[in-house]
Amino acid sequence: MHWNSLGEFLAMGNHGLYVWGSVVVMAVLMVAEPMLLLRGRKTLLERLKRQYRAERSEATRARAVSNHRSTA
């Protein structure tokens, strides 16, 4: 271990602001990117499923109507 204390580690030899400013921004962005992706994916899946469901019920209704006509 290179450091003698936590304070020394955080101070980074008076360069703490620069070092931790880099670390924090990089960490935040690299956590945010997969989270945004997962959220976007969830929204897309919901939209597509809704769309497919609507199309299926539309098709069922159309079939019912045509069956009704042919028996009448």
Add this chain to the structure above:
Amino acid sequence: MTERAINWFRYASPQAFYPLAGRMIPWFWALAALFGVAGLSIGFLLAPTDAQQGEGYRIIFLHVPASWLSMFIYLVMAFWAGIGLAFNIRLSGMMASALAPTGALFAFLSLWTGALWGKPMWGTWWVWDARLTSELILLFLYIGFIALQAAIDDPRRADKAGAILALVGVVNIPIIYFSVKWWNTLHQGASVSLTKAPSMAAMMLWGMLLCALGCWMYSIAIALMRVRTIMLERERHTDWVRELLTEQE
């Protein structure tokens, strides 16, 4: 042998690649975490103080991986875009689109960490010199690629237009890489090169390489995740996507 060749081509179809990518993603996340933790532990806990730059040099463990990846992802993106343009393979265009945002992210991080490193060491956040300016142009190329694709409704045409932009922009990569040799610049020369022994302590070098590997694995995991979403979006009218999503209910 022929059978194996056919198997590889099979994965050029989104339908076959989608589940394969899904199985690979957790492995790349695990590798990213492993290399990232190892690299950061070495870099931030074990590596010695730099003789010239004190502790501030530790930004190198973020800055160099981000910069390498920003250039490398661009090459991979341009490669896929070129393949897509030449052979009209759907998956190639999707791969290029999936890589662009992550490349832009690393280009931004390269500039950000570079600015925070430049201030204490050079006394300035930014200079308009060759290395910094060409890296900024790289960020603009990524943003341009994303914006151009977003502006064209037909995905196949968007792929083609994006591919041309990506291929023309490749000229910028050697400019970034060699800028520290070709022009006088504040930016230091390469610490690691293919032709000579690295000019840094072994511990620092290992920390940097492991962090770069971590970023690399992260990029693969992210690109695979994004390409899967792009596949569903673009192939939503096909039977395989319909079956996949209605099966899950």
